[in-house]
Amino acid sequence: MNHHLRTRLWVTIVTLISLASLFIPLAQAKSREKDKKEQQLRAAGIYLISHLPLPEMTVSNIAAASDPNRQLLQLTDATHKTLTVVDVTKPAQPKLLEHYQLPVELALASLQVRIGDVALFGASEGNSSADTNPQSIALVSLADPSHPKTVQKFDRVTAVWSDRGRELIYLANADGLWILEVYSAADKRAEEQFDEMLRGSRSGG
Numbered sequence: 001m002n003h004h005l006r007t008r009l010w011v012t013i014v015t016l017i018s019l020a021s022l023f024i025p026l027a028q029a030k031s032r033e034k035d036k037k038e039q040q041l042r043a044a045g046i047y048l049i050s051h052l053p054l055p056e057m058t059v060s061n062i063a064a065a066s067d068p069n070r071q072l073l074q075l076t077d078a079t080h081k082t083l084t085v086v087d088v089t090k091p092a093q094p095k096l097l098e099h100y101q102l103p104v105e106l107a108l109a110s111l112q113v114r115i116g117d118v119a120l121f122g123a124s125e126g127n128s129s130a131d132t133n134p135q136s137i138a139l140v141s142l143a144d145p146s147h148p149k150t151v152q153k154f155d156r157v158t159a160v161w162s163d164r165g166r167e168l169i170y171l172a173n174a175d176g177l178w179i180l181e182v183y184s185a186a187d188k189r190a191e192e193q194f195d196e197m198l199r200g201s202r203s204g205g
Helices: 002-041 185-204
Strands: 045-052 061-065 072-077 082-087 095-101 110-115 118-122 135-141 149-157 159-163 168-173 176-183
Touching (some): 149 168
Antiparallel strands (some): 045 176, 082 095, 168 176
C-alpha cells in the first residue's frame, strides 16, 4: 500500500514539474511581449528614472569621475567640504560608493584620478564662492500646447549636469540625486529599425 502511494506521489510531482516547465517559457514570452508593447507606447520626451536620497548634503557640483570599468559621478558639497562618489552604471539603480571629507583648500575641487589610496584633485583658480544658488526646475509636458502640464517639479536645485553621450540629466537638491533620461525621436526610430531588423532575421532564418 505504501509502495503504491509513494509511486503515485512521484508521478504527481513529475507531472507538476513537467507542467511548470511548459508554463514558465510561456509566462516569460508574455512578459517580453508586454515590455515590447510598453516601449512602443513610449513617446519621445524626458523621463524620471531614479532617485537617490543624500541626507544632510548640499551638492554644489556634479561631474563625471574617471573609471574605465564603471560610470561614476562625483558630487561635491562645498558647504560641508565633502566629495561623494556614486555609481550610475545602471542609471535606474544608482549606488552610493564613497564619501570623503576634503581638506579646506579643496572645498571646490573635483577628483581627477585615483590610484589606490592616492587621489589627484583639480580646482579652478580664482574667487569662486562656495555658496550655491538654488533654482527651481520643472519637468513639463507639452503634449497639449494649449494646456502645458507640470509632471514633476524639483525645488531648490543646487547642481545640474548633463551626460550627452548617455542622454542622461542629473539634478541635485535637498532630497538627493535625481536621474532623468532623455528619450528622443531619433532613439525611437532607431529602436523601431532594430525591431524590424530582428523580425527580418527571424523570418529569414
